[in-house]
Amino acid sequence: MYEFLMIAFLVVAIILVGSIMIQQGKGADMGASFGAGASNTVFGSSGSGNFLSRTTAVLAVVFFVLSLALGNLSTSTGEATDDFSDLAVPEQEEQLPPAESKEDESSDVPPVN
Template sequence: MEKLTLIIHILTGLAIIGMILLQQGKGAEAGASFGSGASQTMLGSAGSWNFFSKITAILATIFFVTSFALAVTAKDRSTLKEGIFPNLEAIQQSAETELPKIDIVDEASDIPK
């Protein structure tokens, strides 16, 4: 199930990139005021923006859902074994006992603090 979700996630991400690259920018609409507006669009003067924006929104929703599903799957798989905690405590205790103590001397009075 995780591999299928990951494949859908990757394909959706690539599709979003493709859909964004297919869309025209805001500056491309400036030519419409001079009479060449509907001749260069794929689905008419207003249809292409609505089509691409709806498909991009659907793909973004699918991408969000697959991201959430992958995060939940990764959280469920990441469990700590109970045998780790005693080892961590032993490491911390050994690190505390092995450190040498340093006397700090005040240079003005030459008296250790």
């Protein structure tokens, strides 16, 4: 299931990038409105914007749904847990006061004052 969703996710991502790259910018509308090559386009003078806009919107929704599904599948452990026991702070051992050290009188190092 995960592999199928991952392949679908990659295919949708590639098609989404392609559909975004095909679209014309806002500045191209002025030349198309005066008939500059509008009859040679595949979708007509205004049809390509609506078709590509709708296709891009549908692909974007599918992309986000697949992203959420893949994220959910990759983090699930198989069993549902409602408690946050794995996030609890571990118990600390009881702190003992530092042991008093007795200085060895035979040491060559003088004590620091």
